Amino acid sequence: MTEQSRAVDATTTPDAASTPPTSGNPALRKALDAAARILGEDRVLRPENDERATRLLGPNASLFRTRRVAAVLRPATAGQVPELVELFAGDTGSGSLHVVSTGRNWGLGSREPADDDAVVLDLGGLDKVRELDLEAGWAVVEPGVTQGHLSRLLAHTPRLVNVTVSAAATSVLGNALDRGVGLRGQRTDDLAGLEVVLPDGETVRVGWWPTEDRTAPVYPHGLGPSPLPLFVQSSLGVVTAAVIRLAPRPEALRVVRLDFPQSALSAATDAVRRWVAQGLTRGVPRIYDPAAARSYGGTEGEFLVHLPVDGTAEAVEALTGILTAEARRSGLFTQVTATEAIDPAHPNHEVARLVERGYAGDPDIADVLFRAKMGVPADRVDAEAGFVFFLPLLPFTGADVSRADGLLREAAAATGTRLSATLHLLGPDLIDCVVAMKFPREGDAPERAHRALDLLHTSFADAGYAPYRLDVDHAHRRDALAADPGALALTRRLKAVLDPNNAIAPGRYR
Ligand SMILES: Cc1cc2nc3c(=O)[nH]c(=O)nc-3n(C[C@H](O)[C@H](O)[C@H](O)COP(=O)(O)OP(=O)(O)OC[C@H]3O[C@@H](n4cnc5c(N)ncnc54)[C@H](O)[C@@H]3O)c2cc1C
Structure with missing residues (x-):
């Protein structure tokens, strides 16, 4: 089967099976009955109670193949989770858990498991901020805590949470566990400690965890x-x-904004790299291609750069002056500004203000920018939008960025798909290249977008640019992308030792 033939429209394609996966599997049925006794029947959604197993999760925004799901479990407290996990650890036939926090992993599969017949463990109901220490700079959050929720608690305090530009209702923890990227850095770097239920039901706390006396400073290692x-x-x-x-x-x-034309892509990238390497900009500066720049009020047909500058007021003033002077002197940029967010008369004022607030840890609570990009509010994305992500890493050089831009154009031309790319500048040597494909759900547009995605996987891998996150339909590429077979074998040995009966489903990263 080709990669593209696996991509199907959930609204038109026959289900993978017409019988629910629990029928004929006594071990799974026993585990689900026990789960219902722990959680209450209303928190266990089974195909018998729904139309069919492929309808349990509803559609996903990417129109990836709808997986057949054995059940959805919705615990109300963290204390219920160890008992639930134990139910699936006993033998291989009792089913495997696919865990989601808020399940808004749009572009990579939303709530879908990688394989059929998983039991979805939806932790969205665990939504407590258990502790918050503004002095020491940490919060203990459960999976259902959203970036909107946490940032509201931090408003007007001396601390901030590193937010993404996804919807306010996405999970702080779910995003970090998938190696998401926020405006201030990689979200995994925000993880100081984890409370983990192991496949045998034991709960362990790894990394740093607050002590009773609160004397130990945060040190995850x-x-x-x-x-x-x-x-x-x-x-x-x-x-x-x-x-x-x-x-x-x-x-x-403040965010310094620069525009440049296609012809300056390589030279402008190298100029920005120098500023990142020399510490003139902090957080995650971004370069938007002309398609992505549209959502941020970019000049038609031009690339857009956002360079966040922060610190004391004097430092910001000085760094803004240095960056704008350097940019003007280079002769590469068609527009150099740093005042859009503070000038209410500027036509781009509102967007620029939201961008600056995001870099300052306040997500766009009303999802103004998110809705402008997606065309629908967050709660309708999975039902109405068409959207896939491709997320390769690039070396931070003008030559590599130009090459990647060429590969994107080739895939767009070959499939008639509209692509947009945002470069997250993660440091002086590393770029997270976020390729987004938004497509109508009608006609052959979904099939063309999925074909473009497959093409990108191949052409970027051939160029040496591997993705750092995978969608549910490309989990099979994990082995080929592993840098060292020995390391891959080690993770498999750990899985076999910790989870011999696959209580937890091997997911997108196996
Ligand atoms: C317009 C738009 C903008 C976006 N911007 C960004 C962005 O700036 N940065 C970014 O990173 N993403 C972005 N996204 C992608 C996505 O929406 C976010 O990454 C989102 O945070 C992921 O969904 P979630 O928080 O609900 O996590 P979930 O879907 O709940 O979790 C993600 C994955 O983590 C694992 N997982 C989750 N919870 C657990 C758990 N408790 N235990 C074990 N494993 C678990 C599972 O594999 C799960 O599939 C964007 C999407 C769109 C449409």
Whole structure:
């Protein structure tokens, strides 16, 4: 089967099976009955109670193949999770859990498991901020805590949470566990500690966790080998809470905005790299291609750069002056500004203000920019939008960015698909290249977008640009993308030791 033939429209394609996966599987039925006794019947959604197993999760925004799902479990407290996990650890036939926090992993599969017949463990109901220490800079949050929720608690405090530009209702923890990227850095770097239910039901706390006397400063690495990273992009445990680091809020912040034409792509990228390397900009500066720039009031046909500058008011003033002077001197940029967000008369004022607030840790609570991009509010994305992501890493050089831009154009031309690319500048040497494909759900547009996605996987891999996150339809590429077969074998051995009966479903990262 080709990759593209697996991409199907959930609204028109026959179901993978007409009988629910529990019928004929006594071990699974027993586990689900026991789960209903723990949670209450209303928190266990089974195909018998729904139309069919492929309808349990509803549609996904990417129109990836709708998986057949054995059941959806919705615990109300973290304390219920160990008992639930134990139910699936007993033998291989009792089913495997696919864990989601808020399940808004749009573009990569939303709530869908990678394989058929998983039991979805939906932790969205665990939504407590258990503890918050503004002095030391951390919060203990459960999976259902959203970036909107946490940032509201931090408003007007000296601390901020590193937010993404996804909807306010997305999970702080779910995003970090998938190695998401926020406006101030990679979200995994925000994880100081994790509370994990292991496949045998035991709960362990890895990394840093607050002590009674609160004397120990936040230090995630501990002594000796650190198990924390084992539970990121992982099927080794169910995370029921995390310690999230909260950075000090900068006293002042501004975003310098630059526009440049296609012909300057390589040289402008190299100029921006120098400023990143020399520490003139902080957080995650971004370069938007002309399609992505439209959502941010970019000049038609031009690339757009956002360079966040923060610190004390004097430092911001000085750095803004240095960056704008350097940009003008280079002769590469058609527009150089730093005042849109503070000038209410500027036509781009509102968008620029929201961008600056995002860099300052306040997500766009009303989802103004998100809705403008998606065309629908967050709660209708899965039912109405068409959207896939491709997320390769690039070396931070003008030559590599130009090459990647060429590959994107080729895929767009070959499939008639509209692509947009946003470059997250993660440091002086690394770019997270976010390729978004928004498509109508009608006609052959979904099929063309999926074909473009397959093409990008191949052409970027051939150029040496591997993705750092995978969607549900490309989980099979994980092995080929592994840098070292020995390391891959090690993770398989760990899985076999910790989870011999696959209580937790091997997911997108196996
Ligand atoms: C317009 C738009 C903008 C976006 N911008 C960004 C962006 O700036 N940065 C970004 O990173 N993404 C972005 N996204 C993608 C996506 O919406 C976010 O990454 C979102 O945070 C993921 O969904 P979630 O928070 O509900 O996580 P979930 O879907 O709940 O979790 C993601 C994955 O993590 C694992 N997982 C989740 N919870 C647990 C747990 N408790 N235990 C074990 N494993 C678990 C599972 O594999 C799950 O599939 C954007 C999407 C759109 C449409």
